[in-house]
Amino acid sequence: MRFIIQRDRLVQSVQDVMKAVTSRTTIPILTGIKIVATDEGVTLTGSDSDISIESYIPKEEAGDEIVEIKQTGAIVLQAKFFSEIVKKLPTDFVEMEVQNQLQVVIRSGKSEFNLNGLDPEEYPRLPQVEEENAFKIPTDLLKALVRQTVFAVSTSETRPVLTGVNWKVENGELICIATDSHRLALRKAKIEIETAHNYNVVIPGKSLNELSKILDDNNELVEIVITENQVLFKAKHLLFFSRLLEGNYPDTSRLIPAESKTEVIVNTKDFLHAIDRASLLAREGRNNVVRLATLESKGIEISSNTPEIGKVIEELVAQSIDGEELKISFSAKYVMDALKTLEGHEIKISFTGAMRPFLIRPLNDDSLLQLILPVRTY
Amino acid sequence: MRFIIQRDRLVQSVQDVMKAVTSRTTIPILTGIKIVATDEGVTLTGSDSDISIESYIPKEEAGDEIVEIKQTGAIVLQAKFFSEIVKKLPTDFVEMEVQNQLQVVIRSGKSEFNLNGLDPEEYPRLPQVEEENAFKIPTDLLKALVRQTVFAVSTSETRPVLTGVNWKVENGELICIATDSHRLALRKAKIEIETAHNYNVVIPGKSLNELSKILDDNNELVEIVITENQVLFKAKHLLFFSRLLEGNYPDTSRLIPAESKTEVIVNTKDFLHAIDRASLLAREGRNNVVRLATLESKGIEISSNTPEIGKVIEELVAQSIDGEELKISFSAKYVMDALKTLEGHEIKISFTGAMRPFLIRPLNDDSLLQLILPVRTY
CATH class of the missing domain: 3.70.10.10 (Proliferating Cell Nuclear Antigen)
Incomplete structure (x- = not known):
């Protein structure tokens, strides 16, 4: 693997996928960020196994060359060090090269870092999500939905299902409900959906908070794909996966x-x-x-x-x-x-x-x- | 005591004296701020017995009425609550009134707070400082002197004298030295001094840090009065007292x-x-x-x-x-x-x-x- 990349784009992508990386993991490779270079661009991935984030940097955008791929390949780098390093590099372009035995060289100006990498083959595969029943909502509406409900989730693990927000799709409408049994927040919104499929799932509050931080404030459409145990949010150059909470969410309609x-x-x-x-x-x-x-x-x-x-x-x-x-x-x-x-x-x-x-x-x-x-x- | 005061001036003064107030004190009355109204204006005092700060709000300034004194008097109010309250009052003017039995009423718009006060007679007297041998330096220079030395003080209590900055006045020059025995910072400056008096004292690093936060960035002169066990910094409408550290500061000249x-x-x-x-x-x-x-x-x-x-x-x-x-x-x-x-x-x-x-x-x-x-x- 060898490529030259615009530093600011790399910094942004690293910051995004870092939102999923935690140092408190029992799976050592998840303390790292996976970097994959193909002929089309570079993909970064971070995960704590509950949340996984994939950020894609295309080779070029609007005629502007962002990455020059010299050789395709993949590596995993310690997230803590890699994220600090890219932020402090001296020049606008960064060269990354994998050498023998998972050794990575990062060059920028007269500064040269040699980092010990980890084997990308050991990095867990992201969940496979069927994209049949997707629906779409604008980013700013999605962020509003989250902000107006997620604060009301329970922080106690006594009833784990209450630590999430209940998302229901019925008749072209999305209903988000959160309650900690002392208060309840409910927000509805019309959505663009092609099939008549209904959903009733519970998304962890933590996942929605992280999603909200990572999304820019704009009105571009986010595609949402719900499966039995995963939800996938697809924004421009960004995939955000979260597991769903198990268990039935209580029927709250009679409380109101x-x-x-x-x-x-x-x-x-x-x-x-x-x-x-x-x-x-x-x-x-x-x-x-x-x-x-x-x-x-x-x-x-x-x-x-x-x-x-x-x-x-x-x-x-x-x-x-x-x-x-x-x-x-x-x-x-x-x-x-x-x-x-x-x-x-x-x-x-x-x-x-x-x-x-x-x-x-x-x-x-x-x-x-x-x-x-x-x-x-x- | 009863007066009507501009809220923003009160907020600023409370913030300044709060720098000296700590909740970790064994002297209960020091968790409070002392408020004294005289015919000339209002004085606030905060202290943790190491540092004492007095902020003065004059009745008027440049023709602008800041305080209207209705009745002179004094009270001590819990700093934690008082400081939060004044920040959040709804209107630009605040009325404060001491009623029977140390009850204080704070009025602003349609909002009325009743606070239990403490007896101002129990508040410790500030140190008496003789002002014979004062010298003066501009505020911005004073802040530079502090910033360029105080970071090098020791954080360990093994040699308490090293947790302070050594201030020496010799031949019209001020020399500030700090060391934690791994590094040393030294800064000299010419000062305005009338007498030929020399000083050699140690000012706690913490006091200098707080002083620096409280002083605005300008070139107005600060008067500095050093006594046997106290130093007093006098800026516009502000008195900042700190105790000095006991013990002889090591002679560092041979280290350089x-x-x-x-x-x-x-x-x-x-x-x-x-x-x-x-x-x-x-x-x-x-x-x-x-x-x-x-x-x-x-x-x-x-x-x-x-x-x-x-x-x-x-x-x-x-x-x-x-x-x-x-x-x-x-x-x-x-x-x-x-x-x-x-x-x-x-x-x-x-x-x-x-x-x-x-x-x-x-x-x-x-x-x-x-x-x-x-x-x-x-």
Whole structure:
């Protein structure tokens, strides 16, 4: 293997596949990055066996030569050293050459690194994914879907299936649901799908977080292929594989109240900041709990009280309050997490009493729903 | 106590005095910030008993009203909560009021905090410092003096005096020296001093680091007052007190070689980057050691070799090499730390053989000197 490559492209690809590499692996070869040079370009692969990422660097792009392949071949290099080295190379082009006995030479300017490589034949094969039933969504929508749900997955391994996000495809619609049993996030989106195939799978939250980091903010389509135990996301020059979680995801539809007794419409940012301030003193006390009470004068009052430290009280003007008056307590963190996913200026909060879960939704938008269980204090 | 104050000024002052406050203190009142309102303005104080910082907010500045004093008085507030609260207040002005029994009300917009205060009478008095023998240096020079020496202090408590920087004032010159016995940093500067008084004290490295963070980058004069066991830095609206370290600082003058056998002049940045690259593979091996060898052709070679991982070798063109040829090994970290303090384009490195300490200095500038002990490998 021998090629000369643009340093910045190599750095970018190495950074991308590094997202899948961990030093905490029991399979030594997975601490490395696999590099394969063919006549068409160079492919890098990183994997922790749950997530695998493949980044492809074509020989040329838009008439610009990115890689000059002198000899095809393959090698595996220690990810930790290789990623540090490429970042610090002195010139814009890098030559990589495999010599005898898995010795790799990396040259850039007057700098020459000799690294001990690993046998590429020992690197595990990526999962084979049948591409029959793919569907497509724009990258920015995919990132929004992830951001608006993944924060609500469980961090506890007591019920492993809850550490993932439930993805359901039904009638040309994708529904993403995450819950840790104290709160629930639900986001729907129309998708481009050719077949009438339905899916119901659970994707690990960690995989979705890494996927989101690696994808640029643009509206190019990402192709998504779901199989029995794997999901594959195909973006430009990038393949992202994740295993799926086993087990049945609980049916959450009956948790979402269909009716409400009190409806409040309020500015998202004002509400978020008021809760943030009230939580400053609550953090130390029991479980970061703040209180909300409706006022007679079309306002709400946000407060918290931690006797050892002090108390805080703030009035907020609501755009409208309909229905019964209400006093309710909740985790400031859960409500702030939910509010951060809501992009609109105004939100509707639907309560069904102080002991029942409540819903936060953007005004006039049914695609996103955040559900939160209150805390019993009154 | 009751006053209305510009929020941004309050936030800035709280941030400044917070640098001295630690939660790891055995004196409970020192977890607080002392606030004193007089007819002239508001003073905030934070202290961990080693460092004390006082920030003064005048009633008005350049015709702009900053504080409106309604009633003078004093209070101590928990630093952790107070600092978080002021940052997140909703409006540009803040009202603070002490009510009965050390209860404090903080109002901003429709937000109202009630905090339990502590008795200001229990807050320790700041050290009394006689201001007879003050000298002055511009802020930016003071920050440079600190930055160019403090990194070389010892982090080990075996010889406590080495965790500080030795400040000597002799004949209108300030000399700052730090050493951890593997390396030494020395910086000199002319100062404005009225009396012929000489000083020789040791200031804790930690104090100098905090001082440097708190001072803005400008050339206003800082007044420095040294007493037997305290140093006081007086900047605009700011007093910074630090205790001094006890014990005699070792005489380091005999450590610095007066003559050299090999002199290399090289570009600072090129040299730094080459050592950085060579150290990438050395970090894992024994003590981050890289090698330097002079070449016949007015060049130097930087290399490192860690058999399990690989090796790196790089040639660097020197501006000049005079004297004996040389092979020497040293800690990449120590040399990089030293190089980062050198602002000039070119540096002179003076060697006296592979086993003797070597000096790095800016070309044509005697005010700064970095000394490093080599590592024996050849």
